[in-house]
């Protein structure tokens with residue numbers, strides 16, 4: 178694999194300090210983008226080339242470009258945090274780089290070297306460092322690396338040209354309510370991914386497939402849809418954009434990787450953080466019937482969703498066809514909040530980074 182260098186071509190007209198500060202005062206999620214982006218091309222026979230940091234701008238694509246028809250696309254999400262001393266660090270970028278490679282393999286795309294993925298994120302964060310929100314709040318800078326097939330033509334085959342990009346967006350809470358518990362609709366007929374499919378790849382198609390079920394969840398008065406497995410319609414998988422954790426007193430349990438669940442970086446990190454805090458943490462199959470039964474008999478004390486964008490968000494209400502129940506009285510649970518704080522403290526540089534997760538810039 179070739180490792181291209183990234184040429185710096187910064188913007189002559191970045192946003193003014195006042196304009197940027199106005200955005201940072203209330204960034205929302207995914208609504209505003211920084212002054213620059215990184216682009217790297219891949220061409221068959223040539224490999225990776227033409228790495229550049231350029232002003233953030235629209236990209237021009239021929240209407241017959243492969244990605245627009247056959248959705249050969251993958252993406253990642255990771256965050257850069259401001260630390261108490263003003264420095265900036267990203268959280269576990271290597272994990273995202275490796276998952277990006279795994280997604281590439283599943284979508285028959287070329288693999289970007291891990292060091293190039295990390296360098297592309299670093300170059301962008303260094304250039305747009307002023308966009309990393311101040312230490313102390315919930316905000317961070319969300320990085321969105323992605324890759325699209327750019328060959329022009331309507332033949333159904335892996336493309337012979339690709340474009341990798343990294344863009345960045347200052348981010349507040351993913352859910353407008355912050356740590357306010359979300360409500361979940363457990364869909365017993367729609368499925369997110371099938372065995373042998375691409376549920377464990379981070380590709381736009383999985384998110385497109387989730388939109389109708391998400392709309393149905395909203396029609397049920399819920400914030401998010403929870404998917405069950407595609408074969409038995411019984412085993413809890415994930416929320417589509419987030420993984421799930423079940424809290425049984427001192428023990429936390431997350432659905433084991435089934436091949437159709439996305440292996441979240443936050444999900445993985447929490448197994449370790451929970452054990453560091455003295456909890457038992459395990460991966461296991463959890464059925465929707467078990468979820469309802471254990472919530473109703475009180476052994477299941479809390480449930481929370483986790484992901485890069487959502488961090489850790491408590492689940493308050495769960496609804497399925499014919500039943501509805503509350504988790505921890507509809508309030509954020511104690512273990513949920515403790516784990517959330519412990520993870521955020523590592524990410525924001527407040528506590529010791531015992532596992533070498535933070536990547537300093």
Ligand code: COI
Nearest residue numbers: 254255418484485486487
């Ligand atoms: C993330 O947490 O980074 C996600 O990918 C979830 C969503 C915003 C697509």
